[in-house]
Amino acid sequence: MGFFTKDIKTMDDLFVHTLRDIYYAEKRILKALPEMIDKTTDPTLKSGFQSHLKETEQHVSRLEEVFRMHGVEAKTVTCPAIDGIIEEAEEISGDIADKEVLDAALAASAQAVEHYEITRYGTLIAWAKRLGRNDCASVLARTLEEEKAADAKLTKIAESKLNMRAAS
Amino acid sequence: MGFFTKDIKTMDDLFVHTLRDIYYAEKRILKALPEMIDKTTDPTLKSGFQSHLKETEQHVSRLEEVFRMHGVEAKTVTCPAIDGIIEEAEEISGDIADKEVLDAALAASAQAVEHYEITRYGTLIAWAKRLGRNDCASVLARTLEEEKAADAKLTKIAESKLNMRAAS
Numbered sequence: 001m002g003f004f005t006k007d008i009k010t011m012d013d014l015f016v017h018t019l020r021d022i023y024y025a026e027k028r029i030l031k032a033l034p035e036m037i038d039k040t041t042d043p044t045l046k047s048g049f050q051s052h053l054k055e056t057e058q059h060v061s062r063l064e065e066v067f068r069m070h071g072v073e074a075k076t077v078t079c080p081a082i083d084g085i086i087e088e089a090e091e092i093s094g095d096i097a098d099k100e101v102l103d104a105a106l107a108a109s110a111q112a113v114e115h116y117e118i119t120r121y122g123t124l125i126a127w128a129k130r131l132g133r134n135d136c137a138s139v140l141a142r143t144l145e146e147e148k149a150a151d152a153k154l155t156k157i158a159e160s161k162l163n164m165r166a167a168s
Numbered sequence: 169m170g171f172f173t174k175d176i177k178t179m180d181d182l183f184v185h186t187l188r189d190i191y192y193a194e195k196r197i198l199k200a201l202p203e204m205i206d207k208t209t210d211p212t213l214k215s216g217f218q219s220h221l222k223e224t225e226q227h228v229s230r231l232e233e234v235f236r237m238h239g240v241e242a243k244t245v246t247c248p249a250i251d252g253i254i255e256e257a258e259e260i261s262g263d264i265a266d267k268e269v270l271d272a273a274l275a276a277s278a279q280a281v282e283h284y285e286i287t288r289y290g291t292l293i294a295w296a297k298r299l300g301r302n303d304c305a306s307v308l309a310r311t312l313e314e315e316k317a318a319d320a321k322l323t324k325i326a327e328s329k330l331n332m333r334a335a336s
């Protein structure tokens with residue numbers, strides 16, 4: 001993308017660019033989750049990550065559906081935000097000696113990922129509606145609800161169990 | 169931090185590490201906001217960013233207060249997540265030709281920043297309480313409320329005004 005030309009000229013261009021950004025992010029998350037599943041030793045957190053891996057596959061398919069509905073090519077643009085969030089997750093987890101502390105950190109890192117997705121899907125839904133694409137908005141809204149539910153579930157696991165074990 | 173040693177051994181170490189991560193993030197945001205203020209042409213968004221710049225200065229001071237309360241040195245650790253989020257904001261805004269579309273993108277980028285802060289402060293508050301530091305939790309909670317309010321304000325400006333102008 002453009003150091004010399006400005007490629008985003010309309011709201012529709014911005015919508016498509018941001019769809020491609022979150023498409024990259026979802027695919028990046030698909031690659032990161034198996035390692036997080038391997039690292040966690042808490043069975044509830046592990047199974048939460050496993051369900052979210054399946055949901056993430058669905059999120060990728062839904063984005064492909066939105067690209068088709070909107071008549072544009074399903075392709076990615078590099079998303080430095082998710083790269084940074086995942087790099088940080090990997091750095092912190094590589095730096096932790098204790099497995100209970102590691103589980104607490106992994107849950108927090110996963111919540112940082114969820115929050116990035118929540119903000120991007122929220123924006124995309126608002127833009128789709130404004131562009132008269134309620135059909136796209138409604139597909140994106142299903143994913144947003146799942147991201148919010150995943151975040152709430154992580155809060156519950158962390159506060160009811162992981163943080164207590166990690167601090168003891 | 170540790171490629172060869174694992175420096176985070178306890179929940180307290182993880183809490184301090186994450187405080188230093190968000191301390192870096194707040195300082196990075198302090199540097200990024202003036203450029204966002206310059207770029208926006210919408211007066212409501214510009215004044216929103218200006219108020220948030222003042223709040224961010226307070227958030228830095230509050231973190232220094234928490235470091236003092238907890239008896240540890242106020243220092244930063246590099247936070248690849250905020251670096252990535254801000255890099256993405258700068259890339260996208262450099263790629264937009266139309267000023268109304270740029271305002272919509274700037275608001276969305278600022279919301280991505282807010283969401284990163286919301287998740288980190290949420291985690292820090294839960295960890296502070298678990299470590300018996302309700303005093304630190306209550307200082308951090310004041311900042312969390314301001315980050316949530318800033319995000320809600322951005323949603324309101326975007327949906328009531330910016331997105332409509334950008335799509336027209």
